[in-house]
Amino acid sequence: MGESTNSALVASDGAGVGTFASVADILESKLDQVIQEWLARVEKEPELTNIPLNFEERTGHLPQLLNDVIRRLRMDEATQAPISEAAAHHGDLRSRQGYTVAMAVEESRLLQVSIFSTLHGSQQHLKFDRVLPDVVTIADEVDAQLKQQMLRFMAADEARKKVRTK
Numbered sequence: 001m002g003e004s005t006n007s008a009l010v011a012s013d014g015a016g017v018g019t020f021a022s023v024a025d026i027l028e029s030k031l032d033q034v035i036q037e038w039l040a041r042v043e044k045e046p047e048l049t050n051i052p053l054n055f056e057e058r059t060g061h062l063p064q065l066l067n068d069v070i071r072r073l074r075m076d077e078a079t080q081a082p083i084s085e086a087a088a089h090h091g092d093l094r095s096r097q098g099y100t101v102a103m104a105v106e107e108s109r110l111l112q113v114s115i116f117s118t119l120h121g122s123q124q125h126l127k128f129d130r131v132l133p134d135v136v137t138i139a140d141e142v143d144a145q146l147k148q149q150m151l152r153f154m155a156a157d158e159a160r161k162k163v164r165t166k
Contacts, residue, residue: 019125023134024073026122027066027115035062038114048106051098061090062111065145069115072141073134087145091152104153108146112139 027034039059042048064086072081094104115138119126 020127021122021125022073023119023126023130023138024070026119026125027073028070030118030122031063031066034066034114034118035059037117038062038111041110041114042107045106045110048103051103053097057097061086061093065090065111065142066115068145069138069141073137081141081144084141084145084148087148088152090145091149092156094149095153095156099153101150101153104149105146108142108149112142115142 021029039055042058065084068084068086075081091104094107099107116135119131119135123131
């Protein structure tokens, strides 16, 4: 939550010098890994794969959503987080693609699991005292993105209902 130091060298167990990175740095360096892990998890969910999408259609939104998470992790705690435009556009897109609200929520849940799994795999490089506050920030940001997606999703759904009743 706002730790602005990127990477720092610190002593590790007195046996030498180890490199510690911020959660934001780890996510930035492992962006493709997070996306691949998310896709693997999505592909195990028949409800999600029931809508046939190519790689770009299924994952094209993730780099910007993840960059929004990374930007949020690097913000000062007192700074108001901006609304994710990428999340709003993603809500519109998934609505047009035929997703249900439950499907969008599941995708968001899988994104958090993929992020946390990636961080777990890199835990030896993380400063322990920053992990929990950053996990809270990640959960808050991904949930805020989901809210934006759902607001747009519901607005699109409402607009379709109005068109049908005319």
